[in-house]
Amino acid sequence: MDLLIATLAGWIAVQTGLSAVPPPHSELVTPTTMTETAFGPGVAASPLLRALYSQPAGTVYLRKNWNSSNVRDRSELLHELVHHFQSVHNLKYRCGAEREKLAYDLQIKWLREQGVADPYELLEINGFFVVMAAVCRDTDHD
Secondary structure, three states, X not given: OHHHXXXXXXXXXXXXXXXXXXXXXXXXXXXXXXXXXXXXXXXXXXXXXXXXXEOOOOEEEEEOOOOOOOHHHHHHHHXXXXXXXXXXXXXXXXXXXXXXXXXXXXXXXXXXXXXXXXXXXXXXXXXHHHHHHOOXXXXXXX
């Protein structure tokens, strides 16, 4: 895992022009633990939540059945590593949601470089989803 994180982090540094950062902690967790980390206790586990970065903990959480040989799973790690870069470099955004644009843009680019013809199809999203994921809402401010 350390080598994969270092490789993906190097790619992110090249793409963004940001300096390398110390690697985050990474942890495989159950869907329930991941959902509680994201939304608090008492929220039903979400099968859609596959990876998560916790800025306060400096930790990337991946679901227990995460597989390093699966290109989608590796792209999800890359997405969360982008958030780690944003955090360590203290990049400023109007709201937390705006952080998603860079993470999705780089995830899509990386997947294309891996030979994935339609990264949106692989991730089961579309361009509109990415736009909406990055929209600030009145209650979502850093």
